[in-house]
Amino acid sequence: MNQDKKVWMILLVASLGYFVDIYDLVLFSIVRIDSLKSLGITGDALETQGVLIINMQMMGMLLGGLLWGIIGDKRGRLSVLFGSILLYSLANIGNAFVTDVTSYAIIRFIAGIGLAGELGAGITLVSEMMSKETRGQGTMIVATIGAAGAILAGLLGQLVSWQTAYLIGGGLGLALLALRIGVTESGMFNSIKHAQVSRGDIRMLFSPTPRFIRFINCILIGIPIWFVVGILITFSPELGKEMGLEGPVKAGTAVMCAYAGLTLGDFISGLLSQIFKTRKKIVMGFLLFTALTITLLLYSGIKDLTLFYYLCFQLGLSTGYWAVFVTMATEHFGTNLRATVTTSVPNFVRGSVVPITLGYQALQSGFSKTDSAMIVGMICLSLAWIGLKGLQETFARDLSFEEA
Secondary structure, three states, rough: OHHHHHHHHHHHHHHHHHHHHHHHHHHHHHHHHHHHHOOOOOOOOOHHHHHHHHHHHHHHHHHHHHHHHHHHHOHHHHHHHHHHHHHHEEEEEHHHOOOOOOHHHHHHHHHHHHOOOOHHHHHHHHHHHHHOOOHHHHHHHHHHHHHHHHHHHHHHHHHHHHHHHHHHHHHHHHHHHHHHHHHHOOOOHHHHHOOOOOOHHHHHHHOOHHHHHHHHHHHOOHHHHHHHHHHHOOHHHHHHHOOOOOOOOOHHHHHHHHHHHHHHHHHHHHHHHHHOOHHHHHHHHHHHHHHHHHHHHHOOOOOOHHHHHHHHHHHHHOOOOOHHHHHHHHHHOOOOOOHHHHHHHHHHHHHHHHHHHHHHHHOOOOHHHHHHHHHHHHHHHHHHHHHHHHOOOOOOOOOOOOOO
């Protein structure tokens, strides 16, 4: 297989894998109310038990992000692509048969571990197989196609039962395993596989201090994305009720609108990054757009349900810098630590939903849901701004280097 065919095969596999990953990742947000009601949960417990389950999923992703990242640097990127999708596919099938909140939460934790490996391994492979001038286009394609998985989840969440939606997600993942047989390992990884260099050593992330700060900054710039998904979109039915909207908000529709925007945003941010040859300035612009949209959603006094869904779309559009953000993380670290970072950084961002939701709940003892969301959102945006200021521009950086 020539190099061009190898690259296109990797792009196809990584894109479809991320598509299924996002489908499964957001599915609970879509079927939360229906699935919990079928388990006998009602009233305020729909939110509190929902927070418990989504936090279990995200804690699984935190653990999985480190686990799969280390495996990716020690055993290769392909091992992660196979192992992670097998684990989360089986877990999603298991979710279709839960009968209580405890088993629901445990299986979502296992699913979270599996979901953690897909994006990092795919982006690492794409970045290492493509030229430094074009890899931004590759990561843009992966993120754009992948984000569309949430649109499918939103549609199916309203057309089929929640159990069937989980079964479809698991089935799609298992079907993808056959496609991965033709994918080859990264040449950069193969070049250091037998070298006397430490690979996937998690301790290297914490020392020396500048490398640790670089790692933290990469995480911080992505946190607003999952504040929007984890709070404003997941709990849009509760926020919409407090805002006095003319009709109840459907979580599935909110997710579809947000991810339609995010899909477009990933394409636009990736394209602008290539045109202007900068990652930092593009992320900076999207952060300002996100701050404006959050303010409009929470304080413009809207009552029209259609306008609310449009602002959900705009929220997705404004946070559609996911492709650029993950590419920046990849470009900041050497080959012997790259899979660990590229896999763990987005999952630490997703895992930030745990303190974000806990903070959001705690603030509600003294503030409204709307004010609580705004306070948490501004904290997340401030942290992202600090992180971005601390990172270097990485556009077209040569990735053939190792961490000492």
